[in-house]
Amino acid sequence: MHIDRYLFTIFLLLESLSLKANPKYEVRAAWVTAVYGLDWPQTKANTPAAIRRQQAELLAILDKLKEANFNTVLFQTRTRGDVLYKSNIEPFNSILTGKTGKSPGYDPLKFAVQECHKRGMECHAWIVAIPLGNRRHVARLGRKSVVVQNRKICVPYKREWFLNPGNPKTKKYLMRLITEIVSQYDIDGVHFDYLRYPEKASHFPDRKEYRLYGKGKTIDQWRRDNLTKIVRYIYRGVKRLKPWVKVSTCPVGKFRDTSRYSSRGFNAFYTVYQDAQGWLKEGIQDQIYPMMYFRGNNFYPFALDWQEHSYGRQIIPGLGIYFLSSSEGNWTRDEVERQINFVRTNGMAGQGHYRVKYLMENIQGLYDQLADKYYSTQALQPPMPWLDSIPPTTPEDLSLKRKEGYTILQWARSEDNDKQNKPYYIIYASDHYPVDTSRAENIIAQRVEGTTYTYAPLRPWDNRDYFAVSAIDRYGNESKAVQLKLP
Structure with missing residues (x-):
């Protein structure tokens, strides 16, 4: 067993040395995090001048991504039961103005989409699906909170509120939000985060729904099926509205134990009930961004497992570049570089970088290295032949x-x-x-x-x-x- 591990490590090192020319087709994505203003915004939009400053902050991010030939922006559009667009369902996020529900004087999602497109980049609406925040946060949302408006699909658990995946109406509520976004905005994708149960939630309060809808399944399998039903319902709904809009999810990075390595008790399938490889097999995802915020043999065999079970869909590992910060971890830049080389060598569709702040700050010179070496040329979006394979006529x-x-x-x-x-x-x-x-x-x-x-x-x-x-x-x-x- 120890020999196998050493051989696998040597194999990875050899692969990292075999650099090829930058690919023509590759997803190069960055998450722009709005919750708590982690990446954006820093300014509250309470005056015309402040609105312009808030917008200028986002433009500075987009300009810098464009300069390094990024082509995909994952723009946080829903956080915890609040949103960053003009919605008839949920209130504006307080990070925009300092006050929940207050309009910032413009539509941030519309602005982000337009500015991404001006720079030749795709804009995907990043949606936090199931968590609704703690009690204090939900109380601040007031009467427009889903907990008030649609209490039956919400459950409290460990001092937080969640949508209940076991209630069949939950998927319809989420689809209402997605319909607003897909119908009203020229987005290129919808990207789901936290489309899962809380970690190791054996006492999650869904026993009533399990008795009603379990139909003889184990509770673990029933919970997995609940999430799959949500994914299926939304995927089909999006394709009816605009079939070219990509549907993706960022599941827990290790799907489950592989034949090569153990996930050490933390994985998508058992820990949070995400059957994400089943979603790929069924064809109800266009892309998967597994959160591969690991290094060494906690990264490589599990990234390879996603690719080996991609069923022709696009695997875009999310890289934990925040660990390059001394306050977050003790990674060095060569760890990220090896991961990029591995992703390319093994035919995955691209990389996502979590999160954009660390690109803007050029942490350990990563941004410069991407701009000068790995992303020194532009890249096109990989095609999606399962949706359409007919090119336009030649100009x-x-x-x-x-x-x-x-x-x-x-x-x-x-x-x-x-x-x-x-x-x-x-x-x-x-x-x-x-x-x-x-x-x-x-x-x-x-x-x-x-x-x-x-x-x-x-x-x-x-x-x-x-x-x-x-x-x-x-x-x-x-x-x-x-x-x-x-x-």
């Missing part, structure tokens, strides 16, 4: 004008089989003809909405002689590129 009539150091490209619009959406465009450039569109370093812009693009390099030596343009849909299907050869 045509590509033309070019040069003017005062600018290069202005124009082309004819592409068409997509999904008439609900217009294609976006990807711009490639190179000093060689034809432009190799398989190489990530040739991408100079993505998610371009119109049929005109102006290339304005900051440095003369960044200018390029040759250009190509392809079309891409919201499922990640990319057309062939039209090439432009200069005379």
Whole structure:
């Protein structure tokens, strides 16, 4: 057994040395945490000037993510029974203004979506699902709290309130919230956190529901099935509204014991009743962001287990970069780098970074290392062929004008089989003809909405002689590129 462990460790070290060119398709995500203002906001939006400062704080985060070629923002949209958008169901989070339910004078989710899209990044609405907060927090929410409005689906447990997954109406309540978000905002995904029972909650107060709905199952299996029913109901509901919107969850990082290593009694399947690999097998998740906030052999075999049971869906391990802080742990940066190398070597879809504060603070130089090495080129979103596999038509009539150091490209619009959406465009450039569109370093812009693009390099030596343009849909299907050869 000890020999096997040493061999596995050596295998990992060898893999970490085999660096490849940065991939063209990769999710590069960061969690932007609003609860307690951990990442954002720091300013209360109580005056017009304060609103602008609050917005500027978010723009600074998005700009820095864009500069390091991140392409996905997981924007916290619901925390503990309160929200960061204009809802008819739950109140505004107090972090925005200092007062629960008070409007900040703008819609933070709408603002975040628009600004992410301007920068070519996806915005996913990050939803804390089951916990509702402690008694004091619920009391501050007042009459708009779900505990007041819909008491039957809520239960108290260990001085906190929770939605009750065992009540069949819980999934309908959550879907009401998701319907508001998906219908009213141009989001790219809904991302669920805490879609689970409290840890080791053997005395969770759901015996009444178990007697009514258990149907001979063990209580453990019944609880797992309850969460699966919620996931299934919401996944299907989202796909009916907007099939291109990604549905994802961040489950506990270790699914259960693997053939390689023990989870040491803390895992998704037994500890919090998440059958997340079952969700992948059933096809009711597009992505899974397992919370892999571990290192060494507590990370690698369990990350590999997710990939081996992905059933063709996207596995994006969440990396615990907060442990690089001396106040949180004693990690060194090379631990995170090895994890990124391992994720890439084993064909996973990308990485998520928890949380954005540590990127903004460049903890142990991680941000610089990502920007200069691992994310030095842009990356496109991996496609989702289980939803749609037909690319848009190839752009045509590509033309070019040069003017005062600018290069202005124009082309004819592409068409997509999904008439609900217009294609976006990807711009490639190179000093060689034809432009190799398989190489990530040739991408100079993505998610371009119109049929005109102006290339304005900051440095003369960044200018390029040759250009190509392809079309891409919201499922990640990319057309062939039209090439432009200069005379």
